[in-house]
Amino acid sequence: MKATPSMLTGKNVMVTGGAGFIGSHLVERLISEKPRSMVVIDNLFLGKERNLTEAKRTFPDLCFYKQDATSSNLVKKIIREKKIDVVFNLAVVPLPASLERPEWTFSQNIRMAEVMCELLRKKEFQTLVHFSSSEVYGTSQTDTIDEMHPLIPLTPYAASKAACDHLVMSYFQAFKNDVIIIRPFNNYGPRQNERSYAGVIPLTIKRILRGEKPIIHGDGKQSRDYIYVRDTADAAVALVNNMHAHGKIINVASGYELKIIDLVCAIMKNMEYNMDIKYADTRPGDVLRHKASTRLLHDLIEFKPRVMFEEGIKKTVAWYKKNLILSQ
Numbered sequence: 001m002k003a004t005p006s007m008l009t010g011k012n013v014m015v016t017g018g019a020g021f022i023g024s025h026l027v028e029r030l031i032s033e034k035p036r037s038m039v040v041i042d043n044l045f046l047g048k049e050r051n052l053t054e055a056k057r058t059f060p061d062l063c064f065y066k067q068d069a070t071s072s073n074l075v076k077k078i079i080r081e082k083k084i085d086v087v088f089n090l091a092v093v094p095l096p097a098s099l100e101r102p103e104w105t106f107s108q109n110i111r112m113a114e115v116m117c118e119l120l121r122k123k124e125f126q127t128l129v130h131f132s133s134s135e136v137y138g139t140s141q142t143d144t145i146d147e148m149h150p151l152i153p154l155t156p157y158a159a160s161k162a163a164c165d166h167l168v169m170s171y172f173q174a175f176k177n178d179v180i181i182i183r184p185f186n187n188y189g190p191r192q193n194e195r196s197y198a199g200v201i202p203l204t205i206k207r208i209l210r211g212e213k214p215i216i217h218g219d220g221k222q223s224r225d226y227i228y229v230r231d232t233a234d235a236a237v238a239l240v241n242n243m244h245a246h247g248k249i250i251n252v253a254s255g256y257e258l259k260i261i262d263l264v265c266a267i268m269k270n271m272e273y274n275m276d277i278k279y280a281d282t283r284p285g286d287v288l289r290h291k292a293s294t295r296l297l298h299d300l301i302e303f304k305p306r307v308m309f310e311e312g313i314k315k316t317v318a319w320y321k322k323n324l325i326l327s328q
């Protein structure tokens, strides 16, 4: 059977936040779709240009702009110059920052979605692939969380992500613009930010490498649905390639629930660390339970996570052992 051609082949593709964690893996995955050009905009707030090393090796013409995606004029100029067809919007100020600087986080995240929606409406490009977050659901009210689950954001970050989703969908409803919203659950893997505002996986690995006890906030019984970052990138590309996914919001997750205590223990086992865990106060706005329904995802694409948790953690620990600069 002949493979269906990718809608990304021969297109000019832009990724905002492409020097970040998911963005840099997505850029690598997009390159294998043979786009005509690849453009990354990232202001390096948390991203790193070296996250794009592999992408530049396989696609030397990749264009990186250290630019602020909240500036409509700057983004428009690049979109025009590069004749961009498809934008993947991943740039974000993350959750922990929203607990320190709520107003700024909210306005930055909203502004980036606003800029993209308006440029899309004005036909500066054709397709917007916006990245949402499972944080918009808050703590699960049902056994599994499907896309109809109420949005109960528990942090200003989650509220900003929910607001962006509403905005993007309103452009689909009102102006029939071509949009798709990918709603990932927790991602893990190489290159996740390990500095300010880092998540539990890089922080735990870093602490153990430094000879410090891992920290768990709360009792560790809070759960998440973890997916390996390359699997998210694969799913996003497959969804964009299915026109039935356009105009929809789609959960991207493994569908497996894991308690934070079990996650930390898995890292400890992998790193042969058998000392104590330090328990700290519960973080404000910490979601208690997350397990995705992946029914819509499976209805739309043939998707099976390629990297199971044990293997993924092994790869992730190995990557940080090799790449982490412990003084940072």
Ligand SMILES: NC(=O)c1ccc[n+]([C@@H]2O[C@H](COP(=O)([O-])OP(=O)(O)OC[C@H]3O[C@@H](n4cnc5c(N)ncnc54)[C@H](O)[C@@H]3O)[C@@H](O)[C@H]2O)c1
Pocket: 016, 017, 018, 019, 020, 021, 022, 023, 041, 042, 043, 044, 045, 046, 047, 048, 067, 068, 069, 070, 089, 090, 091, 092, 093, 094, 108, 131, 132, 133, 134, 135, 161, 183, 184, 185, 186, 187, 188, 192, 193
């Ligand atoms: N990591 C996860 O577990 C997870 C889960 C669900 C959803 N998401 C979503 O996926 C997307 C990517 O997340 P990530 O984990 O890769 O985050 P990340 O912090 O690694 O990447 C975000 C990037 O955006 C850049 N950025 C921030 N403000 C910018 C601005 N004004 N202009 C240009 N660039 C800017 C940062 O420098 C960074 O490189 C986000 O939209 C996030 O909400 C992530």
